[in-house]
Amino acid sequence: MVRVHLLALSVAAVTTLQAQERLPAVVLRALDGRPVHTDTLSNAGKPIVLNFWATWCKPCLLELATLHRLYPQWRAETGVRIIAISIDDARTSSRVAPFVRARRWEFEVYLDENSELRRALNITDIPHTVVLDGQGRIAWQHQSYSPGDEEQLADVLRRLVGSSSSGQ
């Protein structure tokens, strides 16, 4: 019974806590092999979208194909920078670069081969989207993807850009 209470305590604690986090400091790899330090990611005061995916994740590919289609419009409208973070491990990480280049995705793609950033953000499943505001704070998160979810993401980006411009 004590164990059940401990579990209930954890559930209650988790559901009452509020995020107030900046991105943890982790080193990712760009497709050209260069290290990318997550604590230095910035976008000149505009939002950043981090999308966690893998080459074998079918809903992820649906979502990224949609983001690829909408990226030019969103970039013009909100100045957003989209970064797709692949959690493909050693089995499939070699596939990522040709996979991305053949699809001509315009957003940046980084590798998180042993899921260090995913784990530091306590992300359970993919696809998972994290939006950073212009100051690099985590402003919004969403997991899973169904067609139409991108409308909500677009609203979040417009709101972030609107609030930052009205605050200036």
Next chain:
Amino acid sequence: MRRLLLCGLALCMGSAWGQLPGSVLGSLQLELRSYHRDSLIGAGELPQRIACNAYVPVTYRLGNVTLGFRYEAYLPPLQGYDPRYEGNGFPFRFVEYREGQLHVTLGSFYEQFGSGLLLRAYEERLLGIDNALDGIRVRYAMPGVRVTGLLGRQRRFFGWSGLVRGADLELALAEWGTGVPVDFTFGASVVSKYQRDDDPRFRLPENVLAYALRSEWRWNSWRLYAEWAYKHNDPSALNGFSYNPGTALYTAISGTLGSLGLTLQAKRVDNMAFYSDRTASGTVSVLNYLPPLSRQHTYRLATLYNYATQPGGEIGLSAELIVPVPERFGNGMLTLAYSRIHGLDTVHTDAFRYRSRFPGISPRLYLEELVLEHNAEWGETLKSTLELIRLNYNKDVAEGVRGYGYVHAWIAIAELVQRLSQQHSLRIELQHLWSRQDRGNWIFAAAEFALASRWSVSVWSEYNYGNPKRDERFAYPGAAFTLIHRTLRLSLGYGRQRAGIVCVGGVCRYMPAAHGLSLSLTSSF
């Protein structure tokens, strides 16, 4: 009353935490399942009726210091997980300090050297894998040079066992600004494990040393990666107390030719099971990761015959070609993938040793797989995936069973995702597997209706209509309702689940047949 007090305390804790300086990140995953007896499919009933796995990781960061823990509860563990997980506690806790190029971790941590041939400590909850190390890790990185050193014990359920020491050095030439057009990275790693020899029959090495060398070359869009690993003799229950050393060689070439994407991989593994505990097997106490060359499938029937690396010995290659498809054929991608894996040719020289010449390809085929996949977008509202798989699967080797031999199968898959309105979508999946071996033909169908960012409802059924044993032609129907709100996902399902191998990343675990309700809750903050 006591529960109310605890929940009240939790709420106060939550509010107080919200006021702390610094920042907090956490998540919750709760998997509940009821088990009902279903003698037709061989599903047993649990004495407790309900099983539950729960995970609550929380990290707190203030300046350069991060504190973290993960609470886990298995009350009792879901069927298919090792029953030795039963219990609850804090098996993962750490404190990290970062100052410029220095990064020090005390407590639990995950780590990977190179592609993992020597060391990969990671967590894969779906499979019940958590081989975290617990001790101290120091990383130092400056432009073009990265050094890691670690010392610790390995997680074993709610305790730690063994002693593992390791170091890794990586030198990246391009980061030194030499202006050389070819980007070259060199890496070397060493891992040593200690376990006392208390075996009355054999004289076993208490310290086992293993080392690896790797290099990576990049030129324009092309990348060549090669890693070689060597392990001194490490007799264990798993390798039949062989005193042979272990070796592994893994290479990958990938790049693009115009708009074509190409990936080639080759691997040879000989006696490379590496555990911190020589009595362990399966996914417990494993230190390394041997990336499999078979394709990572996610469609239901394609996972019926899943192949994982045979650490005792295998040699294989895989190739994948990605071709963009013109707009009139669906504006998408055509993928052609082929994998072929054989056993190693070995000759026993005495009871504890064998000879294995390089490359030593045995005629004994473990797996041959040909995959043709077509992904297409038909306008902005319809997306389709068609997949055809030809499989030649050595069931005896892949599943460690006897007398089944090869399964030759064709699998056809069609998935359609239709956007019905701005917010509504319908997903249909149809799959068929043809085989004259094992359990014969299967058919699978699924439908999912979703309201974006709100909820989805799905129904599916898997039917083994071609089983040669007529009284085992079972259907495995199921349904689920899922609520989604930002990072909260709550799913309630009911159905039958067939017994089989579940694999993630080429590591597999047997899941017994089950029948009952399931509830899944995930959330992060």
